[in-house]
Amino acid sequence: MINRVGIDVGGTYTDAVFFHDGRILNTAKVPTQSENLVETLMNAFDTLKIPDEQTINQITVSTTLVTNAILQNRIPSVELLLFSGNGMNVNALPWPVSYLKLSGEMDFRGREIEAPNLKEWKRLPSSVLQDNLAHVAIVGKFSHRNCLHEEQLAAYLKQLNPSIKIALGHEWGQANFYRRSLTTYLNLGVSDIYHQFAQQLQAAVSARNIQAPIYILKADGGSLPLAKIRPIDSIYSGPAASVLAALTQSDSDSSSIIVDIGGTTTDIGLILSGVPLLSSKGAQIGAFSTLVRSLAVRSIPVGGDSVVRSTDQGFIIEHYRLGPAYCLGGNAPTPTDAMRYLRLIDYGNLQLAEEGLATLLPPEGRTPQSLHDLATEIINKVVDQIAEAVDSLKREWEEEPAYKVWEVLHPHESKEFNTLVSGGGARGIAAALGKSLKASVHIGAFPEVSNALGAALARPTFDCTLHLDTYMKQYRVEETGEQGKWTGSLRPHREVEGFLETLVQQQAAHYGIEIQDIEKEPFDFFPIIQNYQTVGQIIRGAVHLRPGVIGRVQE
Amino acid sequence: MKRTGILFFPAFDWSLGDTHPEREERLLYTQEQLFEEGILDLPQIKQFSPRIASIKDVLGAQALFPNPEAHTDTLDPHLIAAGSAILLGEAQVNGEIDNGFVMARPPGHHSGATVWGNRGFCSLNNEAILVNHLRAHFGKTRIAIVDTDVHHGDGTQDIFYHDPNILFISLHQDGRTIFPGSGFINEMGGPNAWGQTLNIPLPPGIGDEGYHYIMENWVLPRLEAFAPEMIINSAGQDNHFTDPLASMNLTADGYGRITELLQPDLAVLEGGYSIETALPYLNLAILLALAGEDYHHVREPQKLKRSSISLAALKPYIQELKKQYQTLKPEFKIQNKPNFPKGNWIYIPHSVYYDTDGFQETRHDYIRECSNCAGTVYIESRRFTQKSVLVRIPFQACPDCEEAGYDLWDHLQKPSEHYTSGLLQNQLRDKQDVWNREEGLRQF
Numbered sequence: 001m002i003n004r005v006g007i008d009v010g011g012t013y014t015d016a017v018f019f020h021d022g023r024i025l026n027t028a029k030v031p032t033q034s035e036n037l038v039e040t041l042m043n044a045f046d047t048l049k050i051p052d053e054q055t056i057n058q059i060t061v062s063t064t065l066v067t068n069a070i071l072q073n074r075i076p077s078v079e080l081l082l083f084s085g086n087g088m089n090v091n092a093l094p095w096p097v098s099y100l101k102l103s104g105e106m107d108f109r110g111r112e113i114e115a116p117n118l119k120e121w122k123r124l125p126s127s128v129l130q131d132n133l134a135h136v137a138i139v140g141k142f143s144h145r146n147c148l149h150e151e152q153l154a155a156y157l158k159q160l161n162p163s164i165k166i167a168l169g170h171e172w173g174q175a176n177f178y179r180r181s182l183t184t185y186l187n188l189g190v191s192d193i194y195h196q197f198a199q200q201l202q203a204a205v206s207a208r209n210i211q212a213p214i215y216i217l218k219a220d221g222g223s224l225p226l227a228k229i230r231p232i233d234s235i236y237s238g239p240a241a242s243v244l245a246a247l248t249q250s251d252s253d254s255s256s257i258i259v260d261i262g263g264t265t266t267d268i269g270l271i272l273s274g275v276p277l278l279s280s281k282g283a284q285i286g287a288f289s290t291l292v293r294s295l296a297v298r299s300i301p302v303g304g305d306s307v308v309r310s311t312d313q314g315f316i317i318e319h320y321r322l323g324p325a326y327c328l329g330g331n332a333p334t335p336t337d338a339m340r341y342l343r344l345i346d347y348g349n350l351q352l353a354e355e356g357l358a359t360l361l362p363p364e365g366r367t368p369q370s371l372h373d374l375a376t377e378i379i380n381k382v383v384d385q386i387a388e389a390v391d392s393l394k395r396e397w398e399e400e401p402a403y404k405v406w407e408v409l410h411p412h413e414s415k416e417f418n419t420l421v422s423g424g425g426a427r428g429i430a431a432a433l434g435k436s437l438k439a440s441v442h443i444g445a446f447p448e449v450s451n452a453l454g455a456a457l458a459r460p461t462f463d464c465t466l467h468l469d470t471y472m473k474q475y476r477v478e479e480t481g482e483q484g485k486w487t488g489s490l491r492p493h494r495e496v497e498g499f500l501e502t503l504v505q506q507q508a509a510h511y512g513i514e515i516q517d518i519e520k521e522p523f524d525f526f527p528i529i530q531n532y533q534t535v536g537q538i539i540r541g542a543v544h545l546r547p548g549v550i551g552r553v554q555e
Numbered sequence: 556m557k558r559t560g561i562l563f564f565p566a567f568d569w570s571l572g573d574t575h576p577e578r579e580e581r582l583l584y585t586q587e588q589l590f591e592e593g594i595l596d597l598p599q600i601k602q603f604s605p606r607i608a609s610i611k612d613v614l615g616a617q618a619l620f621p622n623p624e625a626h627t628d629t630l631d632p633h634l635i636a637a638g639s640a641i642l643l644g645e646a647q648v649n650g651e652i653d654n655g656f657v658m659a660r661p662p663g664h665h666s667g668a669t670v671w672g673n674r675g676f677c678s679l680n681n682e683a684i685l686v687n688h689l690r691a692h693f694g695k696t697r698i699a700i701v702d703t704d705v706h707h708g709d710g711t712q713d714i715f716y717h718d719p720n721i722l723f724i725s726l727h728q729d730g731r732t733i734f735p736g737s738g739f740i741n742e743m744g745g746p747n748a749w750g751q752t753l754n755i756p757l758p759p760g761i762g763d764e765g766y767h768y769i770m771e772n773w774v775l776p777r778l779e780a781f782a783p784e785m786i787i788n789s790a791g792q793d794n795h796f797t798d799p800l801a802s803m804n805l806t807a808d809g810y811g812r813i814t815e816l817l818q819p820d821l822a823v824l825e826g827g828y829s830i831e832t833a834l835p836y837l838n839l840a841i842l843l844a845l846a847g848e849d850y851h852h853v854r855e856p857q858k859l860k861r862s863s864i865s866l867a868a869l870k871p872y873i874q875e876l877k878k879q880y881q882t883l884k885p886e887f888k889i890q891n892k893p894n895f896p897k898g899n900w901i902y903i904p905h906s907v908y909y910d911t912d913g914f915q916e917t918r919h920d921y922i923r924e925c926s927n928c929a930g931t932v933y934i935e936s937r938r939f940t941q942k943s944v945l946v947r948i949p950f951q952a953c954p955d956c957e958e959a960g961y962d963l964w965d966h967l968q969k970p971s972e973h974y975t976s977g978l979l980q981n982q983l984r985d986k987q988d989v990w991n992r993e994e995g996l997r998q999f
Contacts, residue, residue, distance in 0.1 A: 086854040088592040088843060108587035108835060113856045178593030181899045281595075289596055401558055404568040405584075405632045410606050524567055526583050532574045538583065 002551060006456025007044050008062040008241055008449075009037060012263070016044040022554045026050065027449045037065055038200040054208050061226075062217040062237040062455040066190045070235070071286050075189035076135060079128050081150050082181060083116065083140035093178050097185060097289035100124070102153075109472055110146030121156055124387045132163040137188050139181040144476060145467075147483055165191070171481035172291045173465075178461030179282055183290040188230040194231035201225060215458070217241055219283055221276050221296035221547030222461020227479045228511050232292055236284055237455070239297040239488040240547070243269035244277045244454030246420045248553045249445055250274075255415040257390050257437065260450070261423035263305040264321045266382075268279055268298045268389045270397060272415060276547050277397055293463070295547070296396055298389040302382055304336040304425035310360040315374075315382055326356025333357050335382050338375035339428025382425075383432045390437060422447040445553070457549040460513040462506050464543050468496060468505075471528050471536025477503060478542075496523065497541075504543050519544045556599050559846040560646050560655030562639045563589070563606045569632045569660070571911065576800070576828040577661055578678040579852070587656070588835035589842070599846050604657065608638035608684060613999040614987035615691055618669045618682040618945040618978040620936055620989050626670070626678070633679040636661055640685040647785075647820050648693045655824040656790075658838060659679065664702060664825050665735060666968050667713035669918065669936045669945055673911040675706065675735055675826075678917050682787055682823050683714040686721065689721055689785070689885055690950055691985040696720055699783035701774060701817060703728070704791020704825040705801040707738025711789065712752055713907075717745035717922050718929050718949065722781040724774055726766070728794075728801055729756040734910070740879050745922050746887045746901045747930040753777060755876065759802035762863025763809030766794070768872060770816045788819035792827025792837040796848075796859055802830055804863040807833070811840035811850035819845075832857050841983060892921070894966050896959035899924040900933070914938060927953035931960045935974075944977040952983040964988070968996075 007016045009032055018026040033040045041061060050056065069075055080097060083152035084090045104116030128136055136157060141190035147170035148356075154166045167188035172180045205214060215223040217237035221244050226231075237342035242260040250256055250271070258269040270277040276295050283294040305321035309332075317335065325336035328349030339345045340353035356373055358366045402408045406538045420439055421430055422444030433442035444450055465478035471485045488495050508515045521542035527534045565582035572578070589595075595602055610623050613634070613796065618625050618916035636659040643655040663682065665675030672678070682700055689695040700715070702708035702725040715721040730736045744752040755769060792810065794803040814822065820840055827834055836855040843850040890902035905918040921933040936943050944967050948960035964979045966972065968990055979988040987999040 087588070087839065087851050088594060089849045089852055092843075092848050093593055093596055094598075107856060108584050108591065109831075142587075144591075145587075175587060175590035176596070177591050177594045178596055263833065289593075316942060399604045401602055403563070403565050405566055405635060406568055408607060408635050409631060434922075526567070526580045527573065527578070529574045529578065534574060537582070 001055070003057050004456045005045065005048065005050070005059045006062075006452040006454070007041055007058055008238065008451035009040060009057070009064050010238065010451070010456050011064070014040050014044045015046050015449040017446075017449050017452040017456050018048045018050050019453065019456045019553070022551060024449075024453065024553060025445060026450070027446070027462050029448065034068065037063060037197060038204055041201060042204050043476055053208060056210060056212040058209075058215055059205065059212050060215040060217055060223050060455045060458055062241045062451060063318060063542050064238065065234070066194060066231050067235045067285065069190050069193050070186060070288065074193070076185070076192065077127075078135040078185050078189045080181060080185050081124075081128070081138045081153065082143070083143070084177070085113070085141040087141065094287070096182070096214050099181070100384075104140065104149045106140060106142040106146045106149065108142055108145060109469060110474055111472075112146070112148065116152060121153065122324070128157065129160055132161060135163040135188050136164055136168070137167045137181070137184045139177070139184050139494050141177040143168070143170040144173040144175065144180070144478070144481070146474075147481070168481075170483065173478040173481040174291050174293060174475055179289050180544045181289045183232060183282070183292065186285075186288055186290065187230055189402065190231045190553045194234075198226050217455050218461065219292050220278060220461050221458065222463075222545070223455070223458040224460055224511055224513070232290065233453045234295070235292060236283055236294055238451055239267040239269065239299065240295050241451035241454035242267055243271065243295055243297070244421065244458050244547065244549055245275070245309065245450035246271060246444065247274070248453055248457050248551070250418075251419065255417050257417050257419045257439065258455060259386055259419060259421045259433065261421065261425040261429065263424070264319065265299050265301055266386060266423070266444060267301055268300070268393060269295055269387060270393050272397065274548070277393070280396065280400055296393060298393055300385050300389050302335075302385050304423070305334050305338075307332045308334055308378055313523070315360050315378070317378070325511070327353035333360055335378055336425060336428065338378040339425060341371065341375045342379070344428040345425070354477045355469065379429055379432050383429055383436045386429075387436045388434060418442060420444050422450045453553065454549070457551060457553070459548045459550055460505060460511065460545060462511065462513070462545050464500065464507055466496075466500050466503065466539070466541050468539040469536070470539070475499075480507065491534070492537070492539070496539055500541055500543065515545055517545070517548070519546055557653040557845065558599050558601065559842065560601050560603055560643050560652035561797055561805055561842060562603045562605060562643045562655065562657050562659060562966055564635060564639050564659035566632050566635070566660040571673070571676060577926065581660060581828070581830050582658070582834065584831050584835045585838045588839055592839060594839070594842060597846060597848070598727060602758070603642055603646065605635050605825075606638040606642045608634045608641055608679075611980055611987055612641060612684055612688055613637065614978060614980065614989070614999055615982065615985065616687040616944070617680060618980065619667065619874070620669055620671050620938070621941050621942040621976045622989060624844040629673070630678060633663070635659070636663065637679050637681045637684045640681040640821070641667060641688050644685045644689055644821055645693070648695070650688060654820050655822070656842050656845055657821065659824060662711065662791070662825040664708040665706070665710045667710040667907065669916065669934060669943070671916050671936075671938045672909045672914070674907070674909040676911070677710060680710050680714060682789055683711055685821075685823075686787065687982065691982065695784055696950075697781070697783045698785045698787065699724070699778055699781055700705070700787045700789060701778070701819070702789035702791070702825070703794070703813060704789055705790065705793040705798065705803055706734055706826060708789055709737045709752065710827075712738070712742065712754075715895050716752060717748050717932055719748040720749055720929065720950065722751050722778070722783060724753045724777065725968065726755045726757060726769065728759055728803060740876050741883055743880070743883060743885070744925050745903070746885060748920065749885045753880070757803070758864060758872065760804055760861070760864045761794075761869065763806055763812065764866055765811055765864055765869045766805055766809060767816065768866060770813060771875065773873065775816065785821070786817065786819045786821040788814070788817055789825045790822040790841060791825035792834055795827065795828070795829055795833035795837060796861075797829040797832040797855070797857055798827065800826075804859065804861065806859065807836035807840045807853045807855050807912070809849060810837045811853065813846040814841045814844035862879075889924075890921070895921070898959060898964040923956055925953060925956055928956050931956040931963070933963050941975045942973065944974050945980060947980040948983050950982045957983060977995045
């Protein structure tokens with residue numbers, strides 16, 4: 001029997017659902033106390049008034065903790081030490097943090113080009129060598145191929161300063177030295193805040209005698225146990241939750257455009273044949289480019305509460321809100337007032353909506369016809385921005401880079417999309433959006449708590465990407481940064497499948513999750529040739545547990 | 556800083572043979588290097604995804620003999636490389652990017668006006684297909700192609716040899732010491748395009764300094780005099796000192812400087828088979844130079860092992876070549892065939908060896924002397940018993956030349972003639988007709 005709780009921490013409100021046997025039994029909405037998220041979460045949980053808390057199987061939380069800590073610059077300083085080597089000038093890219101460059105270089109096969117220089121290490125600043133609260137991130141170019149220099153320096157520092165916290169770049173084993181550096185930096189920077197939160201939350205749940213494991217929702221729409229997740233992976237789980245919520249309400253292999261209209265932002269996502277579209281690049285958070293796997297989501301700065309302001313040329317929709325809509329007692333006209341005036345929604349005061357819109361027109365021009373036109377125009381402008389974001393998402397999908405002949409010859413088939421709109425203004429724009437996208441538009445069920453629902457039903461995700469160089473006798477796993485010695489043959493075939501399978505099992509056991517519906521990418525085999533002889537192979541292969549939900553919801 | 560497009564198509568699932576230099580592994584380490592550097596995160600870099608060229612695009616530059624269908628099984632990767640060049644070329648012409656690098660396999664510059672198969676690893680000429688596409692659809696008229704591959708760009712030369720609106724410059728290791736054995740100073744262009752082909756054969760052992768000297772003192776002034784609307788660089792990377800197939804002495808930094816000097820609108824990867832010790836660094840340096848970034852920190856791990864030819868020794872050699880180039884006079888033979896339309900037809904016999912599959916193509920090229928346009932070209936091409944004909948009516952053809960082209964086209968289809976097939980390449984009207992004795996006529 002599925003008994004799950006999902007809680008989504010939003011900027012203003014925190015929503016919760018209790019999902020039991022295919023149905024939502026209870027929902028809750030409480031104000032978010034951004035200073036005390038654990039209390040907020042427990043408050044939402046208690047408001048659900050679940051009769052028998054012992055039967056809960058899992059609690060999944062989507063939290064803004066890490067996102068906000070980064071965006072509000074509330075992370076302790078981290079010393080960033082780089083083995084940056086030769087190549088592109090490091091400062092050609094925008095670095096939001098300072099760093100120190102050290103000598104020592106690896107190449108793309110993980111061969112040492114230049115050894116580190118011990119003299120440089122001895123001259124490192126006292127903030128690294130002596131401060132026993134120091135946080136130090138060490139990242140080498142090509143450390144995902146060979147982490148030797150990172151580990152040597154870590155050992156050196158640990159010996160001098162045993163209590164410092166060190167994070168190594170190769171644990172983020174995808175290519176991209178720049179993003180690896182910033183990701184390592186951020187993950188270390190938020191680790192204290194996160195671990196404190198995790199402990200408190202676990203303690204609060206345990207205090208209620210609840211045995212259910214706590215899971216955290218990640219940017220890629222998957223959930224992992226509270227203690228296993230890498231903190232930085234929990235950013236942007238809100239938009240991911242709204243995409244998952246759509247999955248709980250659609251056929252398992254349909255393709256959908258998800259539009260979630262909030263107060264001042266609208267999130268747009270894409271589901272392709274039942275699988276949410278992942279971003280081909282890592283997530284961007286503030287000034288940081290990361291390697292965090294995330295769903296491809298566009299957030300546009302327009303929502304039901306966005307202020308509409310008149311200008312010489314008509315009006316513009318601002319990126320901010322000034323309290324609620326005019327028709328709900330606010331001071332400025334908003335798209336919500338336009339929806340109310342046109343009777344597309346039934347909440348808010350009709351008279352006030354008209355008053356609010358009228359402030360955008362010169363006194364002599366406030367006729368019913370011009371108010372009607374204005375309201376229609378406001379909604380169309382919102383819809384245009386959404387449609388543009390939808391197009392850009394579809395382009396991202398259609399124009400994914402292809403590196404193989406086969407891929408170019410077998411492009412994505414065009415799909416029939418339906419559109420699912422949720423959030424406060426859903427009803428208000430549904431008709432106009434359908435017209436603009438030329439697609440059928442549905443209003444999501446439970447728009448008030450859809451993110452919490454998405455979180456409640458989220459499945460775990462994980463990826464295991466193997467890079468094996470049989471000539472160098474080295475293997476690496478991108479997602480965990482594991483690097484090890486390959487003892488198999490130079491040209492393995494079946495052998496490598498079994499090897500990857502073992503890695504996957506180990507990873508699943510580490511996370512404590514069950515694996516099902518696993519997707520295997522075909523292996524790429526690159527024969528390594530020297531003097532017209534095959535001397536080994538580079539093999540790349542991956543398995544994915546894609547984001548998804550454990551069940552559908554019945555209305 | 557320049558907005559630079561990159562189309563990276565390494566064809567990871569395609570090779571010309573298990574241990575062939577043109578194999579899956581060729582751009583693998585380049586990918587590792589570029590991605591690890593985070594080059595796609597540079598704000599001015601935009602990545603594009605590949606596209607397939609159409610057969611019509613190909614036929615606008617090259618004849619596929621005996622007919623396009625004969626190539627179907629092998630052409631896909633080549634069509635993607637050519638299509639990728641077109642895609643990035645269009646982005647440049649549209650102003651979406653300032654310049655771009657088509658880093659695609661397979662290469663193309665040994666593939667000429669008539670194609671019976673693969674030679675020098677090339678089946679389709681990516682640059683030529685791109686150039687004629689831009690002329691047909693984007694109104695480009697004057698384009699320069701500078702080929703810095705270590706091998707002579709004989710295919711590109713062949714395609715544009717009679718075209719006064721295309722300047723083709725090839726710098727390469729002397730043909731007496733390397734494939735394909737051509738590209739001498741006296742190959743200067745056909746009767747209507749004399750001087751529009753410039754070959755600079757180089758002695759083995761030229762280094763950065765020497766190469767840059769030639770760029771600055773010969774190539775750039777020649778380009779300036781031509782004043783092209785667009786410069787395309789056939790960016791082969793086999794001048795590197797570690798290349799296994801050639802004997803030049805250039806470095807990654809030297810390649811960056813070539814790009815910086817040339818300022819191409821589009822660079823198109825050609826050869827280069829030192830896939831570990833050169834390509835990752837050269838591709839990076841070229842891309843950085845295009846994007847207006849500092850490339851001086853790009854350094855290949857190996858050190859130069861031999862010394863380069865000194866500038867003092869190189870200068871007199873170049874002086875002598877230049878003198879020959881300036882004093883050479885065209886010597887063309889007029890030879891009209893019976894049934895040829897009116898005018899003077901210059902006859903140039905020609906044979907092409909296809910090294911990949913090991914066969915010979917025999918060609919008889921005829922060009923109509925014309926002072927009003929580039930002149931109609933008539934090429935009879937034979938492989939074993941098959942005889943095919945290319946009739947080319949050039950861009951901006953004069954009425955006489957166009958009429959001459961159609962007369963020739965009608966004549967070869969007569970039952971009394973014994974040609975297998977033919978292509979009418981009407982560049983003036985962007986129309987390609989393929990004719991086959993058995994199947995008749997098809998229009999593209």
